[in-house]
Amino acid sequence: MMGRLLMLVVLLLASVTAALWFANQGGFLMLRVGDVTVQTSLFVAVVAFIAAWVVVTLLYGLARRLLLAPGRIRVRWASRRTHKAQRELVDGLIELAEGRYAEAERHLEGTSRAAVQPLMHHLLAAIAAQRRGEWQRRDDLLAAADAANPRARVAVGLLQAQLQAEAEQWEQALATLGWLREKAPRNHRVLMLLARAMQAVDDHAGLADLLPDLRREKALPEQELADIEYRAMGQRFDELGVEANADSLGRIWKSLPKVRRRDPALQARYARALIDADCPATAEQQLRRWLRQHWAPELVEVYGELPVDPPQRVYDRITGWLRERPEDPALLYAAARQAARCELWGQARGYLEAAVERSNNPAMARMLAELYERLGEEEQARRTYRQALGLDPLGNSLPRIESAGH
Numbered sequence: 001m002m003g004r005l006l007m008l009v010v011l012l013l014a015s016v017t018a019a020l021w022f023a024n025q026g027g028f029l030m031l032r033v034g035d036v037t038v039q040t041s042l043f044v045a046v047v048a049f050i051a052a053w054v055v056v057t058l059l060y061g062l063a064r065r066l067l068l069a070p071g072r073i074r075v076r077w078a079s080r081r082t083h084k085a086q087r088e089l090v091d092g093l094i095e096l097a098e099g100r101y102a103e104a105e106r107h108l109e110g111t112s113r114a115a116v117q118p119l120m121h122h123l124l125a126a127i128a129a130q131r132r133g134e135w136q137r138r139d140d141l142l143a144a145a146d147a148a149n150p151r152a153r154v155a156v157g158l159l160q161a162q163l164q165a166e167a168e169q170w171e172q173a174l175a176t177l178g179w180l181r182e183k184a185p186r187n188h189r190v191l192m193l194l195a196r197a198m199q200a201v202d203d204h205a206g207l208a209d210l211l212p213d214l215r216r217e218k219a220l221p222e223q224e225l226a227d228i229e230y231r232a233m234g235q236r237f238d239e240l241g242v243e244a245n246a247d248s249l250g251r252i253w254k255s256l257p258k259v260r261r262r263d264p265a266l267q268a269r270y271a272r273a274l275i276d277a278d279c280p281a282t283a284e285q286q287l288r289r290w291l292r293q294h295w296a297p298e299l300v301e302v303y304g305e306l307p308v309d310p311p312q313r314v315y316d317r318i319t320g321w322l323r324e325r326p327e328d329p330a331l332l333y334a335a336a337r338q339a340a341r342c343e344l345w346g347q348a349r350g351y352l353e354a355a356v357e358r359s360n361n362p363a364m365a366r367m368l369a370e371l372y373e374r375l376g377e378e379e380q381a382r383r384t385y386r387q388a389l390g391l392d393p394l395g396n397s398l399p400r401i402e403s404a405g406h
Contacts, residue, residue: 093124101128109141119149123159130163138163154184161193165200173197191219195228204235212257229256230265237273244277264296271302280308288317297330304334311341329359336367345375362388 095104105128108121122145129138139160146156157180164173177194184190191214198206207228214220220228236252237244253261253270260266267290274283287303290296308314315338318331325331336351352368355361369384 096124096128096131099131101131104128105132117149119145119152122148123156126159126163130167135167135169154180154187157183158187158189158193161190161197165193165197168200170197170200174201186213186217188217188219191217195220199228204232208232208236226263226265229260229263230269233266234269234273237269240277244273246274246277246279246282249273249277249279262294264290264294264298267296268298268302271299272305275302275305275307280306284308284314295325297328300328300330300334304330304337306338307341311338314338315342315344327358329355329361329364332358333361333364333367336364340371345371349375356384356387 091107093104095101095107105125108125108128122141126138126141126145129135129141142156142160146153157176161173161176161180164170164176173193174197177190177197180187180190181194191210195207195210195214198210211225211229211232214225214228233252233256237249240248240252249270256266267286271283271287274280274286283302284306287299287306291299291303303314303318306314315335318335318338322328322331322335332351332355336348336355339345339348339351349368349371352364352371355364356368365384365388369381369388372378372381372384
């Protein structure tokens with residue numbers, strides 16, 4: 001404020017000084033144009049020049065403003081539309097979170113053309129359409145998102161596959177994911193969704209082919225990968241049907257990576273496939289070799305299921321292991337099963353009682369209850385059945401006691 005006042009005082013003093021100086025000058029200015037002659041004092045001429053310069057400057061500024069006005073109006077209008085689009089985006093997000101899908105889609109799409117980045121508007125509107133069950137509308141909005149920003153094509157495709165999977169449109173999801181895998185073969189999300197879609201349609205062969213990529217990219221938790229591998233191998237075993245034998249099962253087993261053949265769950269599944277194919281001797285050899293390499297309850301359980309004749313040979317081997325591992329509940333259960341096959345009911349009872357004391361496995365308790373029933377101990381059988389049901393309240397069936405004579 002003080003600076004402006006000082007500047008005004010300086011201008012006034014300069015003006016007065018200039019006026020006095022011009023007044024003391026005796027000169028004049030004469031301008032002749034054709035027959036017209038204009039004569040005036042130097043002071044008036046300078047003032048007239050300054051006034052003319054001011055007028056011209058004002059007229060030029062006015063004309064320039066008039067010429068630039070349409071562009072400025074357009075810029076300002078576009079800015080207002082952009083701000084409105086941003087507000088509508090926020091409103092659409094809130095409505096989407098609140099479950100007001102129709103309002104969310106209207107707000108998001110209504111201002112998508114004015115948005116700096118319409119991609120987000122289209123994608124969120126597609127989600128809102130999905131929630132309303134408008135599949136075609138969803139796909140149209142995703143196509144608009146793809147056209148709005150081709151660089152986001154993979155991201156748009158991933159969202160489309162995710163929404164198709166949520167709607168259980170598995171065939172469409174598989175088609176979308178197949179295209180995505182060509183574009184981004186190592187994308188973690190693409191592989192994960194592809195695995196889930198293949199699981200949904202029971203495409204075990206496709207899952208088996210996909211497993212190496214899933215493992216390399218760590219696209220799924222290790223346990224889920226193991227479950228997929230287990231089911232895929234089981235499916236291949238089942239597809240053999242009556243042609244299953246030790247050789248055909250062995251070829252499938254050897255096709256697995258060496259590191260996977262050390263998985264006890266897969267080893268147990270292979271051994272059970274050998275038993276189902278009437279190759280118990282081969283299964284026994286494999287199980288014995290694996291148990292020497294690493295002790296695993298899954299393998300011990302299958303060893304107790306072996307229908308080898310004579311059963312005494314398997315039973316003797318298990319009892320030999322029990323001398324080294326007398327507290328192992330899985331081994332005690334296996335010994336009980338093989339003792340039952342040998343019709344050694346007293347020993348089977350002792351092993352089962354010891355196993356039930358050391359484990360909460362309802363199958364062990366149910367088998368012990370059946371054994372009590374067979375031995376005529378009805379009250380003990382009822383108590384043990386109740387114990388088994390308490391451990392597994394959904395269990396409705398009881399396993400048969402395997403024996404050589406029954």
